Amino acid sequence: xxxxxxxxxxxxxxxxxxxxxxxxxxxxxxxxxxxxxxxxxxxxxxxxxxxxxxxxxxxxxxxxxxxxxxxxxxxxxxxxxxxxxxxxxxxxxxxxxxxxxxxxxxxxxxxxxxxxxxxxxxxxxxxxxxxxxxxxxxxxxxxxxxxxxxxxxxxxxxxxxxxxxxxxxxxxxxxxxxxxxxxxxxxxxx
Numbered sequence: 001x002x003x004x005x006x007x008x009x010x011x012x013x014x015x016x017x018x019x020x021x022x023x024x025x026x027x028x029x030x031x032x033x034x035x036x037x038x039x040x041x042x043x044x045x046x047x048x049x050x051x052x053x054x055x056x057x058x059x060x061x062x063x064x065x066x067x068x069x070x071x072x073x074x075x076x077x078x079x080x081x082x083x084x085x086x087x088x089x090x091x092x093x094x095x096x097x098x099x100x101x102x103x104x105x106x107x108x109x110x111x112x113x114x115x116x117x118x119x120x121x122x123x124x125x126x127x128x129x130x131x132x133x134x135x136x137x138x139x140x141x142x143x144x145x146x147x148x149x150x151x152x153x154x155x156x157x158x159x160x161x162x163x164x165x166x167x168x169x170x171x172x173x174x175x176x177x178x179x180x181x182x183x184x185x186x187x188x189x190x
Contacts, residue, residue, distance in 0.1 A: 003169070004029045004082030005159060007116075009151035010095045011055045012043075013062075017091070018098035019043035020068060021057045024148030025078060026156035028085075031163070033156050037078065038149030040065040055146045068099045076107065083169065084176075087132050087155045089115035090183055093176045100178060109179055114172040116158045123167045132158075 004027065011022040020041045027035040040057065042065045052058055066074075086092035093113055100107055120130045127138060132154055136143040141157050144150040163169075175184045 005085045005156070005169075006079055006082045007085040007152050007156035007159060008079070008092060008096075009086060009148045009155060010092050011051075011057060011146060011148050012095060013051050013057070013059075014046060014048040015050070016045075017095055018102060019045050020095060020099060021047070021051070021055065021062055022148040023071070023075070024150070024152035025075065026149075026152040027078070027082065028156045028159060029082070031160065033153065033160075035078075036149060036153060037075065038147075038152070039071065041071055042067045044068075069103050069105060072100075072103075072105055080107075083173075084111060084113040085116060085155060085159055085169075086113065087116045087135075087151070087158065089113050089117070089174075090176075093183070094181055097176065097178045097181045101181070107178065110175050110177050110184065112173055113176055114169045114174065116155050116162065118172050119162045119167060119169070120158060122171075123162050123165055 007026040009024045010020045013019055013021040021043050022040050025037040026033055040062050042062045044067050047059050117130050120135055133145050135158055136154050139161055141154050143154050177184050
């Protein structure tokens with residue numbers, strides 16, 4: 001459990017899911033949460049009423065927050081400092097990839113990641129579903145759902161539970177192609 005993991009969660013302003021209205025980052029290192037970061041993001045686009053109702057984030061709340069390029073300069077060292085982890089990771093990875101692409105920011109062509117939803121399905125098969133709120137209720141974790149900081153913290157705590165229960169990240173490692181905006185097919189062993 002001596003790896004560094006960067007659990008992150010994004011909230012989006014509309015159905016396009018190509019901009020962030022918030023991001024939360026929780027750093028897990030040597031088996032413990034060691035740092036947390038959360039901020040609203042000016043998505044520089046319109047909001048849908050569904051997303052406002054879901055997240056509670058309004059255009060007025062983000063109007064004077066940094067847009068993604070300014071924020072990326074701040075969080076890139078953190079995002080580069082460990083293995084990316086998210087709950088329902090393909091969604092969060094796609095939003096990150098679309099923001100990088102649309103703002104013309106070059107980070108890296110591919111990035112490894114793992115998904116705590118997938119891990120929990122394997123390690124907690126008795127649950128009726130593996131949604132973030134279901135897992136938090138089962139594990140007794142606090143959750144203010146659809147708040148990026150709370151969701152990233154919950155993701156980090158679910159990861160820790162899986163690791164402490166004898167699980168490992170290795171079978172769940174995937175590679176995300178940030179230019180093609182998709183998870184690459186897993187390589188077959190042998």
